[in-house]
Amino acid sequence: MPVHIALLRAVNVGGTGRLLMSELRALCEDAGFTDVKTYIQSGNVLFRSPLLADDAAKRLDESLARIMGKAPGVVVRSRRQLETIADQNPFPDARPNYLMVNFLPEPAPTNALSDLVTPDGEEAHVSGQEIYVHYPNGSGRSRMTLKILRRATSRNLNTVHKLAEMAAEMEAH
Known part of the structure; x- marks a missing residue:
């Protein structure tokens, strides 16, 4: 199952x-x-x-x-989806706890980043149903705005890796 x-x-x-x-x-x-x-x-x-x-x-x-x-x-x-999301990280030099993956229930529209405001040097990248955001100063201090994220749920890259690992352990048994 x-x-x-x-x-x-x-x-x-x-x-x-x-x-x-x-x-x-x-x-x-x-x-x-x-x-x-x-x-x-x-x-x-x-x-x-x-x-x-x-x-x-x-x-x-x-x-x-x-x-x-x-x-x-x-x-x-699924585990495979989380592994792919982690592997396709567009910001490989970002510290994993400063990189948030924002999970959307549907694919992001083509204009998803059109209202992006990044006063603190944040970077964002859309990939299907996920929006990656690198917060160089941490997400808690960020003043970045992006309306589509209101529909998303966010996890840092460390959590994405851990959930994929836990799912792999479950699948092995």
């Missing part, structure tokens, strides 16, 4: 969308997912399901809406 990696949007970030990872695991199990594992307190969950990725994302988003009052937004990727 396929291993899915779900990335929740706006969960446990800045005090909004509070969700304990134990609650997330239980919710996933109630939704019919198996071998559920979470990673750090920012809405990363791996599980097995025979559902296609989009269907698994929809099921999890609907389940979350019931307990959170609204659907936070869920993006699901």
Whole structure:
């Protein structure tokens, strides 16, 4: 059965969308997912399901809406997709914790970067359903603006690597 990696949007970030990872695991199990594992307190969950990725994302988003009052937004990727995303990093010299991968639920429009404002030297690159952003001074201090990122959920490159590694371990067993 396929291993899915779900990335929740706006969960446990800045005090909004509070969700304990134990609650997330239980919710996933109630939704019919198996071998559920979470990673750090920012809405990363791996599980097995025979559902296609989009269907698994929809099921999890609907389940979350019931307990959170609204659907936070869920993006699901596979181990291979995360490995490819990491391998195609357009900023290979960036420190991995200063490089954010912004996961979108659909492919980015061709004009996705048209309103990009980078006052601190940030760099952005669009690749399909992901937007890579290098924050040379760290994302927490950045004054960069890019409207499309409001629809995305972000993970630094270290987290992308770790989630792919965890999925590989699950697939091996």
